[in-house]
Amino acid sequence: MMVIPAIDLRGGRCVRLVQGRPEAETVFAEDPIAVARTFIERGAVRLHVVDLDGAFQGAPRHTGLIAELAAAVPAPIQVGGGLRDLGALEAVFGAGARWVVLGTRAALEPSFLQEACRRYPDRILVGVDAVDGRVAVDGWTRVLELDAETLARAAAEAGAAAVIYTDVLRDGTGEGPNLEATARLARASRLPVLAAGGIARLDDLRRLAAIPGVAGAVVGRALYTGAIDLEAALACARGA
Numbered sequence: 001m002m003v004i005p006a007i008d009l010r011g012g013r014c015v016r017l018v019q020g021r022p023e024a025e026t027v028f029a030e031d032p033i034a035v036a037r038t039f040i041e042r043g044a045v046r047l048h049v050v051d052l053d054g055a056f057q058g059a060p061r062h063t064g065l066i067a068e069l070a071a072a073v074p075a076p077i078q079v080g081g082g083l084r085d086l087g088a089l090e091a092v093f094g095a096g097a098r099w100v101v102l103g104t105r106a107a108l109e110p111s112f113l114q115e116a117c118r119r120y121p122d123r124i125l126v127g128v129d130a131v132d133g134r135v136a137v138d139g140w141t142r143v144l145e146l147d148a149e150t151l152a153r154a155a156a157e158a159g160a161a162a163v164i165y166t167d168v169l170r171d172g173t174g175e176g177p178n179l180e181a182t183a184r185l186a187r188a189s190r191l192p193v194l195a196a197g198g199i200a201r202l203d204d205l206r207r208l209a210a211i212p213g214v215a216g217a218v219v220g221r222a223l224y225t226g227a228i229d230l231e232a233a234l235a236c237a238r239g240a
Contacts, residue, residue, distance in 0.1 A: 001209040001237045002046060002216035004078075004194065005039040005223055005230065007032050007069070009062045010052040016221045018172035020129075020140035022056065028224040032065065033072045039223075040073045042230045047077045048164075048196075048218045054082025055103075055139040063095050070096025080127055080164075089116060093123070101164060103127035104137040107144060107151055110158065117159035125194070126155035128185065129166045136168050148181070152189035162192040164218065170198030172221050179207055186213030194218055200227050202236045209237060 008015055010025065014032040018024035029035045036047055049069065053061035059082045070077055079092050080101025092100050106113040106126050117124045129136045130148040137144060148165070155163050165185050167178040175198045186193045192215035195208050200222045208214050217237070222228040 001205070001214060002194075003044070003205065003230070003233045003237045004046050004048045004216050004218045005044050006048045006050065006196070006218050006220035007035055007039075008050045008052050008220065009065060009081075012062070012065060015052070016172055016224060017052070020136075020168055020171060022052075024172070026221075026224075033069050036069050036073050039230065040075050043234045044230065045075050046216075047073065047075060048194075049077050049079045049097075050101075051079070051081030052139070055080070056082075056141075058082055058084055058104075058138070060088050060092060063091050066092065066097065067095035078125055080125075086116065086119070089120065093120070099123050099125050099161065101125045101127045103129060104139075106155070107135050107137050107146055110154055113154065113160070114158045121159065122161045124158075124160050126151070126158075126160045126163045127166065128152050128155070128163050129168055130181070131168045133181065140168050149185055149188035152185050152191070156189045156191045160191060162194055162215065163189050164194045164196060166218075167197040171196065173198055174200035174222065174227065176200060176204050177208060177217075179211065182208065182214060183211045186211060189213075192216070196220075202228065202232060205233055205236050209239070 014029035076098035078099040196218035
């Protein structure tokens with residue numbers, strides 16, 4: 001299982017939110033590129049980058065910074081946040097992203113997801129962000145009647161490369177991942193699942209690694225606070 005450090009961008013800085021709430025922001029670094037370099041130096045082989053301003057405003061806001069970050073590190077990056085039309089995808093791929101994460105429009109418009117997967121085979125990840133099992137969109141400000149497992153199955157049918165499952169109510173809280181929901185989603189989608197939300201200790205990573213279909217864990221706040229050491233997390237994920 002991969003351990004993928006998260007870099008969330010807001011106002012050009014590296015921040016973390018609690019449950020996606022903008023008023024619950026902690027700034028961890030003024031220089032996201034320096035943070036990215038540190039993660040790579042410590043062994044990360046992939047980075048998860050989110051344009052939070054883009055997620056809230058509905059269009060990318062940090063494409064230039066993402067281009068600088070992609071150029072600064074040798075590892076591939078996956079990028080999400082406000083990617084709601086093909087032009088936005090083109091811009092972020094042009095900035096150096098290996099994969100893009102589609103959330104809101106993938107949930108609202110299956111035909112868009114299908115077209116994106118057709119144009120960019122093996123490079124589309126679907127963000128399945130859930131509140132009590134239902135999909136959250138528009139920067140997690142709106143919850144649909146659509147359930148997470150249905151969206152995960154739609155991602156598989158469209159040809160997505162993987163899904164990223166986040167339990168919104170656990171994100172940034174340190175309460176631990178929602179293991180049962182993650183397992184259900186993995187069974188439903190039959191795609192590789194990257195789990196996120198609430199990961200706070202090495203035992204969380206061990207439990208996720210034991211779930212069939214979980215290919216990676218996206219870790220944010222715990223790496224910034226020191227609750228999880230990246231080198232130890234990488235060793236844990238390898239079973240060492």
